[in-house]
Amino acid sequence: MSVDVLTFGLNHVSAPVAVRERVSFPMDVVRPALEGLRSAFGSGVREAAILSTCNRTEIYCAAEPHVIERLPDWMADFNSLKSGDLTPHLYRYQQNDAVRHAFRVASGLDSMVLGEPQILGQMKDAVRVAEQAGALGTLLHQLFQRTFSVAKEVRSHTAIGAHSVSMAAAAVRLAERVFGDLSDANVLFIGAGEMIELCATHFAAVGPKNICVANRSIERAEVLANRFSAQTMRLSDLPDRIEQYDVIVSCTASSLPILGLGMVERAIRARRHRPVVMVDLAVPRDIEPEVARLSDVYLYSVDDLGRVVQRGTDARKAAVVQAEAIIDTQVQNFMHWLYTREIVPALVDVQQNAEQVSQFELERAKRLLARGESPDDVLQWLAHSLTQKYLHGPMAELNRSEGPQREQLLEMLPRLLPTTSRRR
Known part of the structure; x- marks a missing residue:
């Protein structure tokens, strides 16, 4: 099963304090909650962290996509509540939207007081507890490291912090x-x-x-x-x-x-x-x-x-626009890393297969040279043989294709095959 980045919870916008206080996680409860969460979902939740402040309670997960639908029931059960009491106040984000939400929270754009800096420290505390509980892996570790970096960039390159009111x-x-x-x-x-x-x-x-x-x-x-x-x-x-x-x-x-x-x-x-x-x-x-x-x-x-x-000054609004632009760029960068990470096994297989083909043909060329064949002839043969081996798959697939599929392959081939350029 594929693993998504998921964010789920409620905050000062979605829920009044009377609801938020019923699902807050004191620091000494966070670790048992993480253990309970991972136990409840088994391999469905690979990694998790819980951020709980006076203004929000959020769960960040690296999990199978279907988990997002069951998290409200888990949160309600853990806090001895009815799921229906929480559902109207909850938000759920996946993939790009989950990453963007994390970046916005750490940067103070989702806070009750726009630009307030305390949330960044609170998020770092949440990550530390998750690490101590053994609930963080490569994906969430990378997400939070980039989250902290984005928050620093937003505060360094915009006036969001200068115009905040604590x-x-x-x-x-x-x-x-x-x-x-x-x-x-x-x-x-x-x-x-x-x-x-x-x-x-x-x-x-x-x-x-x-x-x-x-x-x-x-x-x-x-x-x-x-x-x-x-x-x-x-x-x-x-x-x-x-x-x-x-x-x-x-x-x-x-x-x-x-x-x-x-x-x-x-x-x-x-x-x-x-x-x-x-x-x-x-x-x-x-x-x-x-x-x-x-x-x-x-x-x-x-x-x-x-x-x-809450005050909507022009300077603060301008800072928000700048901050959102920084966040959009960094979300794209993170998602590129995430998608690249997913295809790494396939890339490794392609690389290994190509090296095996090259080694096999090289050994054949060495045997020809040992029998006294002309080095020029052997090099010509080796270049021709490698070319035929590398082109066999794409050419066979192209010959088997028809209509739109063939058009798509013809468009992709120039980008997939190596090219040389000569200066004239």
Whole structure:
């Protein structure tokens, strides 16, 4: 069976956060998921990688073409969902379209924030986990190496990165809409990962009154807090201290909400109904959606931030056109490599057969020379014999052909047979 490049999944465009959080793969689940995927499809899935972020969950495969039709059922079963709940939100790409999608994702063209750079690091993490799980082979390894190269070329030769707006910057702007100057604001970050680090960098730049980092591991919280002269606390301390903070930004890998409606209600009463901005960047969500109903709480999810940061400037549009042109060229190059790879066995057979014919005729020529035949006559005979051997197949096929088939062969022969050119 032939093997195709397949991409399958959902993202912030095809599915709301309420659906995305149900099929997200925490990093410690990715490896078992890859093992389960390959076990479920056997030889049908030769290679695989899973990319799971707050904005997308995607499976990249080198697999037999029919697998694409069964992947939705596998994803639904793995996440204990009904296939019908996912199907309306899924996209599936094969071959050229799958390669183009990978290039666009890594280049930031498919992101909620156009041109954002974090996705490239997240894709590299996904590839690293797939390699550690033994799920990568020649095809996907080549695909991802070219994907990273394309992303670098897009960022080096277009202004796509220069005009991007980060989710972290959007979070600061949302807080400023409520409080104006943040110099008197107390800011709490829940989590200590890359996204929280980016948000802390942006908030620290506007000089809030206090910054605190809460994390399950206090050691990780202290590493991040030291960068911004911030305080730390354990997640278990949140119920008693959350009331102190005007801006709360959360992004953890928790499978259950960390801030529930009751906890936030008590905090609002203790704050005497002073407003609080809450930004939930996690998928699954860290803050119960019902918190948004509280009149003194301004709760924003990743989708809300995405709507804030979308801007269609002329410079960005021009950068997208340039980036798409780079991607189109590189997709063609990759597909050429893929198709060439598929015909390599046939080319090797042709080469070996030609060498066997040449060696056989050469041995006959050596025997003629050993019997004392004229070297000129032997060379003439050898050239004639090799010519007849190489032309026999094409000429016989041409003689057997008729109509359109013969016309096609006549058109191809000049390109398949060797030619010589002489200077006059």
